[in-house]
Amino acid sequence: MDEHFCRACILLCMDFRLHEHLDAFMTRHGLGADRADVIRVAGAVKSLARPDDPRDRERLLEMFTVSYELHHAREFHLVNHEDCGAYGLEKIADDEREIETHRGDLRRAREVLAERFPDVEVHCHFAWLDGDIECVD
Ligand SMILES: [Zn+2]
Numbered sequence: 001m002d003e004h005f006c007r008a009c010i011l012l013c014m015d016f017r018l019h020e021h022l023d024a025f026m027t028r029h030g031l032g033a034d035r036a037d038v039i040r041v042a043g044a045v046k047s048l049a050r051p052d053d054p055r056d057r058e059r060l061l062e063m064f065t066v067s068y069e070l071h072h073a074r075e076f077h078l079v080n081h082e083d084c085g086a087y088g089l090e091k092i093a094d095d096e097r098e099i100e101t102h103r104g105d106l107r108r109a110r111e112v113l114a115e116r117f118p119d120v121e122v123h124c125h126f127a128w129l130d131g132d133i134e135c136v137d
Contacts, residue, residue: 007034009067011060012079012127013044013086021131028133029077029123036077037067043086045078045109045124061116074120076113078106081127102126106136 008031012018026032039060041047047056067073080102087101106124113122124136 004071006036006067006071006073007031008036008075008077009039009064009071009073010036010077010079011039011041011044011048011064013081013084014040014042015081015084017129018079018081018127021127021133024131025077025079025125025127025133031077037071037073039063039067043084044080045105046080046084046086048078048109048112049105050108057112061112064113064117068117068120076117076120076122077125078109078113078122079125079127079133080106082129099126103136 008029010022010026010031012022022038023032026036041060047060051057064076067076082095082098084102087098103124103126106126110122110124113120125133126136127133
């Protein structure tokens with residue numbers, strides 16, 4: 001059964017520009033050794049925070065449920081990122097406005113997950129494309 005155990009589940013955007021940062025992120029959070037499930041969808045938490053279609057949120061929650069029930073993950077990491085095409089923010093030059101939008105969605109997504117999985121720790125992060133990933137409280 002050990003092979004079906006992992007510590008965490010990470011949700012991040014499908015954007016190819018994040019590929020190279022994922023390993024460093026996992027190492028920094030000690031997830032390399034303890035293993036983690038990875039969910040990659042366009043926009044990351046957008047469909048949890050304010051889905052265009054409620055079924056999008058349910059599909060994401062189903063994936064977290066698999067990680068929770070089958071793999072026993074009790075730590076979720078949510079990673080949104082700079083210049084995300086799913087947000088259509090490419091034209092916004094103001095980094096502060098952009099990151100505030102993401103912070104709001106990350107916090108809302110954390111509430112949605114905490115409601116469904118009360119015993120899970122949910123951590124929010126914002127990734128800059130230069131590889132810097134900051135925590136969002
Ligand atoms: Zn994206």
